[in-house]
Structure formats: C-alpha cells, structure tokens
Amino acid sequence: MHKPLDGLFLSTREHIDEEEQRIVNTVRQWADREILAKRLTYLEHYEQEFAGKRGMLLMEIGLQRLALSEENGGFGWNSKASAPCLAAVLMEIGRADAATAYMSALQFTTILASGADGTSPIDTLISRFYSTDKPVNPALILPGPGSQDEQTPLFFGRSINARLVHEGDSAILFGKNMRPAGCGALADHFCVVCADSAGKPWIAFVPADAQGIQRGNILQETGLNACANADITFQHVRLPREATLEGKETVEGLYLWLNLFLGATSVGAAMNFFEIVYDWANTRTIKGGSLMKENPLCASVLADVAEEIAIARFLTDDLARLIAMTASPNGPELQNVYTFAQIVGYRVQQGAMRAVNRGLELMGSAGYAREWHAEKHWRDIKTIQSYLCGVGAEVPVKMDTARFFFDCREI
Amino acid sequence: MKSIDDFSRPEEYISPLDKHFRSVVRAWVDKDVMPHRREYDEDWKEHTLIEPAFDNLMANRGLGIQKALFPADLGGWGLGQSDYAFTIACTLAEEVGRADTAMAVAFMVTYWPLTTILVEPHVNRRLAAEFAPMFCKSDKAVFAALAMTEPQGGADIENMELLGGKTIKTTARLDGDEWIINGHKLWPTNTGGVGQLFGVPCTTRPGSTDPNDFALIFVPADMKGVTQGGPYEKAGMAADKNGDLWFEDVRVPNWYRAHGPGKDAQVFKEIIPWGLVGSMGFLVGAMMNLYEVLYEFVSTRTYGNRPLKENDAIAGLIGRIAGDIEVCRILAYEGARIGDRRNRPYGHPLYSEEVLAKLRNLKDFVCDRAVENFGRAMDVLGVYGPDRQYDIEKHWRDIKIIQLWMGGKQLCQMEAARYFYNCKTL
Numbered sequence: 001m002h003k004p005l006d007g008l009f010l011s012t013r014e015h016i017d018e019e020e021q022r023i024v025n026t027v028r029q030w031a032d033r034e035i036l037a038k039r040l041t042y043l044e045h046y047e048q049e050f051a052g053k054r055g056m057l058l059m060e061i062g063l064q065r066l067a068l069s070e071e072n073g074g075f076g077w078n079s080k081a082s083a084p085c086l087a088a089v090l091m092e093i094g095r096a097d098a099a100t101a102y103m104s105a106l107q108f109t110t111i112l113a114s115g116a117d118g119t120s121p122i123d124t125l126i127s128r129f130y131s132t133d134k135p136v137n138p139a140l141i142l143p144g145p146g147s148q149d150e151q152t153p154l155f156f157g158r159s160i161n162a163r164l165v166h167e168g169d170s171a172i173l174f175g176k177n178m179r180p181a182g183c184g185a186l187a188d189h190f191c192v193v194c195a196d197s198a199g200k201p202w203i204a205f206v207p208a209d210a211q212g213i214q215r216g217n218i219l220q221e222t223g224l225n226a227c228a229n230a231d232i233t234f235q236h237v238r239l240p241r242e243a244t245l246e247g248k249e250t251v252e253g254l255y256l257w258l259n260l261f262l263g264a265t266s267v268g269a270a271m272n273f274f275e276i277v278y279d280w281a282n283t284r285t286i287k288g289g290s291l292m293k294e295n296p297l298c299a300s301v302l303a304d305v306a307e308e309i310a311i312a313r314f315l316t317d318d319l320a321r322l323i324a325m326t327a328s329p330n331g332p333e334l335q336n337v338y339t340f341a342q343i344v345g346y347r348v349q350q351g352a353m354r355a356v357n358r359g360l361e362l363m364g365s366a367g368y369a370r371e372w373h374a375e376k377h378w379r380d381i382k383t384i385q386s387y388l389c390g391v392g393a394e395v396p397v398k399m400d401t402a403r404f405f406f407d408c409r410e411i
Numbered sequence: 412m413k414s415i416d417d418f419s420r421p422e423e424y425i426s427p428l429d430k431h432f433r434s435v436v437r438a439w440v441d442k443d444v445m446p447h448r449r450e451y452d453e454d455w456k457e458h459t460l461i462e463p464a465f466d467n468l469m470a471n472r473g474l475g476i477q478k479a480l481f482p483a484d485l486g487g488w489g490l491g492q493s494d495y496a497f498t499i500a501c502t503l504a505e506e507v508g509r510a511d512t513a514m515a516v517a518f519m520v521t522y523w524p525l526t527t528i529l530v531e532p533h534v535n536r537r538l539a540a541e542f543a544p545m546f547c548k549s550d551k552a553v554f555a556a557l558a559m560t561e562p563q564g565g566a567d568i569e570n571m572e573l574l575g576g577k578t579i580k581t582t583a584r585l586d587g588d589e590w591i592i593n594g595h596k597l598w599p600t601n602t603g604g605v606g607q608l609f610g611v612p613c614t615t616r617p618g619s620t621d622p623n624d625f626a627l628i629f630v631p632a633d634m635k636g637v638t639q640g641g642p643y644e645k646a647g648m649a650a651d652k653n654g655d656l657w658f659e660d661v662r663v664p665n666w667y668r669a670h671g672p673g674k675d676a677q678v679f680k681e682i683i684p685w686g687l688v689g690s691m692g693f694l695v696g697a698m699m700n701l702y703e704v705l706y707e708f709v710s711t712r713t714y715g716n717r718p719l720k721e722n723d724a725i726a727g728l729i730g731r732i733a734g735d736i737e738v739c740r741i742l743a744y745e746g747a748r749i750g751d752r753r754n755r756p757y758g759h760p761l762y763s764e765e766v767l768a769k770l771r772n773l774k775d776f777v778c779d780r781a782v783e784n785f786g787r788a789m790d791v792l793g794v795y796g797p798d799r800q801y802d803i804e805k806h807w808r809d810i811k812i813i814q815l816w817m818g819g820k821q822l823c824q825m826e827a828a829r830y831f832y833n834c835k836t837l
Contacts, residue, residue: 145794386789389790
C-alpha cells in the first residue's frame with residue numbers, strides 16, 4: 001500500500017487545526033509503529049498483548065485526558081467543537097485495533113454526554129474517574145430489549161431496564177443482569193441509562209467499586225475481544241445525586257456521541273481492511289495469471305469496498321461537523337441532530353460491514369484465516385454494529401427517523 | 412412453536428430413507444453436539460471435544476455413517492447406487508449443519524473424493540475394495556480430503572471450464588507401475604493432521620489444457636513423502652481442520668488413479684455439484700437453527716413493551732428471514748434433485764455446463780441470503796447478538812466461509828453468465 005489513506009479517502013476536516021492534527025498524527029504513528037508493524041506477533045492473545053500498547057496510548061501519549069476539561073487537568077477537548085478531532089483520533093486508533101478504539105469511544109462518550117463544562121459537579125466527578133495513572137475502562141448500559149413479563153419505562157421504544165430511586169441527596173440504582181455494550185467484565189465505571197419511578201430517563205455514572213455491584217461470568221463474544229464483557233447487577237447501589245443526569249435529552253445526547261464515536265471506530269477499522277485488500281488485490285492473480293484487480297468483476301467488488309468506506313467516512317466527518325456547529329448542548333436542535341446521528345450511525349456501520357463482507361469475497365480463505373487479520377475487522381465491526389442496534393436491528397432507528405420526519409405519534 | 416420441519420421442501424423428491432436418516436442423525440445432534448458446540452471454538456486445535464462426537468457419528472462404534480457410499484458387499488450401505496444420493500446428502504448436510512456447519516462439512520467432505528469411485532455410474536470396484544476396510548471397519552472417524560487449492564491459483568482449479576487444469580502445479584509422473592506425486596496444496600477440509608486419504612488433482616503435463624493430462628489420484632496419508640501441516644486458526648468452523656499438504660516424491664500404485672485419461676477430468680467436474688448441494692444443505696440447516704433461536708428471542712424479548720415479533724416493523728424483518736429460509740430450502744432440494752436426475756432421460760450429466768451453472772447459481776443465491784440473514788438476526792438480538800450463548804453469532808462466523816469456498820461468489824456469477832448468455836471469453 002503506497003498511497004496515503006488521506007489522499008484516497010477525502011474528508012472535510014477544516015475544523016481540525018494544526019495542533020489538533022499533530023495529536024491525530026501522533027496517534028497514527030502509534031498505530032503504525034506499535035500495532036500494525038507488529039501484527040503477526042499479536043496473533044495469539046492479542047487482547048492481553050494490546051493492554052500495554054493501550055496503556056502507552058492513554059498514559060504516555062495522554063489520550064485518557066484528551067476529552068477532560070482543562071480545569072480538571074485535561075487537554076480541553078470537552079466541547080462539541082472537539083467532535084471532529086475526537087472522531088479523527090478514533091479513526092486512527094480503530095485502524096490499529098477496533099477494541100482499543102471502542103474503549104476510547106466509550107470514554108469520550110461518557111465524558112461528552114455528561115455535558116462536561118469544566119465547572120459542574122458531574123464534570124468533576126467524571127474527571128476523577130479518569131484522573132489516575134492507569135488506563136480506565138468504562139462500560140455503557142443502554143436501553144435495549146425488555147422482557148415479556150415486564151413493563152418497563154421506554155426510551156423511544158427501547159426498554160430502560162435499570163431503576164433509579166432518589167433518597168435525599170442520594171440516588172439508588174437497581175438493575176438485574178444488565179447487559180452492557182461491551183467491557184462489562186473489566187469496567188472501572190459504568191454509565192447506565194436508567195429511569196425513575198415516573199418513567200423519566202436518567203443517566204447514572206457508577207464507579208465499579210460501589211457497593212452492591214455484581215458481575216456475571218465473562219461472556220464469549222464475536223469480536224472486540226479485548227473488551228471483555230459480563231452482565232452486571234446493581235443491587236441497591238447508592239450514588240451521590242450529582243452522579244446522575246436527568247432527562248430524555250441527556251440520553252439523546254449520549255446516543256449522539258455514541259453514534260459518532262462508534263462510527264469513527266468502525267471507519268478506522270474498515271480503512272485498515274482496505275489496506276489489507278489493497279495488498280491482496282495487487283499481488284493475487286486469477287484465471288491463470290491476470291492480476292485480480294485488473295479483472296472487471298473483481299474490480300467492481302473492489303470499487304464497492306472503497307465506495308462504502310469513502311461514504312462512511314464522509315458521513316462520519318459530516319456528523320462530527322454538524323455536532324461541532326450545533327449551538328447548545330441541550331437546545332431545540334438537539335432532536336434534529338440526534339435523529340441525524342442515529343441515521344448516520346446506522347448507515348456508517350452498515351457501510352463498513354458491507355465493505356468488509358464484499359472484500360472478504362475476494363480474499364477467499366485468506367480472508368477467513370486469522371493470519372491475515374481481515375477476519376478480525378469483520379468480527380469487530382459486526383460486534384459494534386449489533387451493540388449499536390441495541391435490539392430489533394434497524395427498526396428503532398427507523399422509528400426515530402419516521403417520528404422526526406413524519407411526526408408519527410404512536411410508534 | 413412451529414417446527415423446523417414445517418419449512419417446505421418438494422416432498423415428492425424425498426427419499427423413502429429420509430425419515431430414518433433424519434431422525435437418527437437428529438438424535439445424535441441433540442445428544443452429542445448441541446450440548447457442547449459452544450465450546451468448539453476453543454477446541455479448534457486439539458479436537459478433544461469434537462473428535463468423540465465425530466466417532467459417534469461416523470465410526471462403526473457409532474452410527475457408522477462414513478461407510479454409507481460403499482457398496483453393500485464391501486461392508487457399506489450402498490448409497491452410491493441410490494437414485495436419491497444427492498437428496499440424502501442434502502438431508503444429512505442440513506441436519507448436521509443445523510448444529511454445526513463445520514462438523515457437517517468435515518464429515519461430508521469425507522465422501523467428496525469418494526464420490527468419484529463409489530457413485531454410479533463411475534464405480535471403480537478395485538479402489539472401492541481397496542479403501543472399504545479403512546472406512547467400513549474402523550471404530551474411529553476416518554476423514555478423507557479433496558486436495559484442490561494450490562498456493563498460486565486460488566480458485567483456478569475449480570474453474571475447469573475456462574482453464575482446463577492448465578494452472579495445476581501438482582504433478583503426477585508415471586514410473587513403472589507407480590505414480591510419483593509432487594506438489595503443495597492449501598486449505599483442504601480434513602487436513603491439518605486429520606486426513607487419512609486424499610483425492611489429489613494433478614497434472615501429468617504441466618500447463619496443458621488437455622483433459623487427458625488431468626489426473627485424480629488417491630493418496631493415503633501414511634505414504635512416504637506426505638506431510639500435513641498443523642491446522643490453520645480461523646474465524647470459525649473449528650470442527651473443520653484445514654492446513655497445508657505437501658507431496659514430495661510420493662509413490663502410489665498406478666491403479667490409485669480414479670479412472671484414467673479424460674475420465675478423471677470428467678469425474679472431477681462431477682465433484683463440483685456434490686460440493687454445491689452440500690453447501691446449500693449446510694446453509695439451510697444453519698438457517699433452520701437460526702429460526703429456532705430467533706423464534707425464542709422475538710417471542711420473549713420486547714420492544715415498546717410488546718414482544719418483538721408483535722411489532723409490525725420487526726415482524727416485517729423476521730418474516731423476510733423466515734421466508735428466505737423457506738425459499739432456500741426448496742432451492743437446496745431442487746439442486747439436490749438436479750444431481751439425482753443425472754441418470755434420467757430428462758436429466759443432465761453432472762459434468763454438463765447446465766448442471767454446473769444452475770447449481771452454482773443456486774448456491775450463490777442461498778449463500779447471499781444466509782450471510783444477509785445471519786447478520787440481520789444478530790442485529791435483531793442487538794446487544795445479545797454477539798453473545799455465543801445465543802448461537803447465532805457462531806453460525807454467522809461459520810457460514811461466511813461457505814460463501815467464499817469453491818471459487819466463491821464471483822466464480823458462481825461467471826458460470827451463470829457463461830451458461831445463460833453464451834459468454835465465450837469469461
């Protein structure tokens with residue numbers, strides 16, 4: 001692969017200034033030197049091997065403090081204006097390893113969704129989570145499938161399975177066998193969408209060492225193997241009231257950031273998949289000697305791969321710009337942006353997945369072998385896509401979209 | 412719950428033996444595979460869990476199904492002489508594929524090279540008698556492999572219509588009454604250390620497109636000069652071991668060649684339909700299990716506080732999945748019947764362009780639907796989709812390779828275009 005990816009997959013990045021670009025470049029160097037150049041040595045137990053590399057990224061390069069406010073000792077990328085640079089950073093990490101990027105995406109999401117402004121109690125609390133000298137792992141528990149025998153509060157049709165009860169200055173969290181979107185087994189803190197007795201949505205930020213938290217067994221999941229997952233039970237977990245945020249808009253904000261950051265993660269992984277397919281198509285021959293990429297049918301498949309990734313990157317960059325240009329974090333335009341984030345988030349994951357599925361068709365068995373690393377991207381992106389769906393495939397997003405564009409009232 | 416057996420198939424095509432085969436194999440699946448299949452991924456190298464299950468299916472101490480194709484007088488069941496051989500193969504592929512497509516492919520590929528010498532009208536009695544004891548008298552599962560793919564060619568060997576075998580690098584040279592074989596093969600199912608008999612496509616004149624120069628030669632794994640590498644680590648399909656296979660001055664008797672000049676090329680083309688029908692059976696079986704898991708999930712989990720299946724939009728989606736399974740099952744059995752019509756006045760030989768094109772077309776279609784539907788089903792399960800406990804993700808990982816193997820999607824498209832549009836240069 002001799003062409004730079006940025007020259008191939010054009011993007012609109014005027015919102016990233018020189019200093020921010022330097023950080024993006026530093027992360028790219030980390031990806032190239034620490035992961036991509038040594039990939040074959042990581043074939044076995046990479047999830048353990050990568051822990052050290054992730055530590056380097058978060059602590060030595062300092063990404064753990066990237067989205068924290070300057071007042072709390074961070075880089076100050078804690079506003080909507082930072083959306084493009086945070087997305088760009090995640091693409092670089094995702095290109096190296098989607099699981100590492102996924103964990104950073106969750107971190108950025110929890111910080112940005114809290115509306116961190118550098119002065120509020122919630123900002124101080126979240127900053128404390130991340131102001132340590134070791135990598136911190138967050139986990140998200142989102143609305144999702146409900147159970148047949150239970151009526152739950154809903155977030156646009158998705159069941160909110162955790163309950164929040166207020167007692168004076170405290171809030172008490174309940175929830176049985178909650179399924180996080182990854183990282184449940186190793187989380188240092190949880191960001192939980194829950195509902196009060198009136199059914200109103202809240203977000204609770206819960207340190208993993210709080211009393212009353214039980215973790216289930218480690219789950220075996222399709223991809224993102226470094227993000228070991230487990231079900232979580234919250235049994236009367238007492239939290240300070242400032243560890244909770246109220247309102248449907250807050251949850252919409254959470255999804256907005258999540259769609260952007262997971263989109264960037266999958267685009268990054270898909271771009272590395274592109275590099276793998278590029279090398280493959282440039283070296284493999286078919287039909288007794290013709291270069292694969294020069295065959296029109298194979299070329300059309302390769303075009304599909306590139307096209308899907310290019311569009312996914314465009315959409316992700318545009319969503320980042322849209323968020324950056326939105327005036328108020330909780331203003332009336334939020335629902336517009338929320339809907340667009342849902343649409344774009346769904347489309348980006350779908351596009352990244354299709355790119356990999358198509359590319360694998362040309363790689364044959366090599367695409368399926370661990371040695372080539374293509375299959376890891378395939379599993380990782382699929383895992384992200386399913387997590388982000390939450391339940392019911394694309395239907396919840398379709399309902400959000402129809403509700404917004406057609407004023408549906410009952411769906 | 413509706414039964415998986417409620418998915419349609421053309422009943423008038425079905426073998427009288429189908430009911431018995433199906434019930435026996437399903438009982439084995441439910442007892443020996445279903446309780447353990449979630450642990451198979453970690454067993455990919457050693458097959459500690461997988462091997463005993465294979466023994467119970469294939470070997471004499473179990474169901475003994477590995478001897479099915481051999482003539483009855485040689486200790487087999489005589490299915491090679493059955494008018495329903497393809498249809499029964501589809502049934503077996505479906506039943507085992509429902510639990511684990513990798514197990515299904517591993518056990519059925521054992522038949523694959525043997526079809527060239529055991530299935531009417533090409534029975535080679537001498538070779539059948541030679542290899543019958545290996546399969547019919549063993550108390551252990553015995554695996555055979557068809558060693559096609561080579562490092563340089565990808566799917567070129569399967570592409571006999573266009574290339575006529577000219578890219579084959581594995582050579583067979585006659586020396587007295589022995590063949591001397593040299594070459595390197597990649598990825599055959601049932602290698603990686605488990606293969607005991609290999610069907611090896613070779614050339615007797617490198618670069619030739621003359622069908623007379625194509626040789627299909629049987630090579631027992633214990634012959635001097637045969638080396639099997641260890642199994643590859645893959646995204647899934649743990650029960651199917653694949654590896655490198657080297658032949659270095661391997662000597663076998665000259666009568667280990669399947670049939671001889673010209674006929675070998677023909678029977679090799681006839682192998683492809685078996686693989687295509689088997690592939691469809693694996694996929695349909697897996698999709699039937701998808702239905703079982705999905706049924707439970709959409710009935711017990713909710714969206715908008717109603718069961719998922721009672722939401723019109725989600726119903727539209729899962730309805731499409733069930734509809735696809737229905738169509739794919741019908742197509743798979745139609746494909747099997749195309750194979751079983753080979754000896755009928757209204758049928759076509761297995762090596763004919765018509766059979767190859769139509770079966771590749773069907774396989775391509777069923778693969779596309781399976782890949783799409785497993786991906787979609789994982790998303791229906793959402794945050795539970797990637798969880799191995801729900802079984803769909805394992806099938807999702809496993810079935811992708813069925814789309815990729817035997818030349819993959821693009822070769823299917825080319826075969827269809829050649830046949831339906833009379834393309835001359837593809």
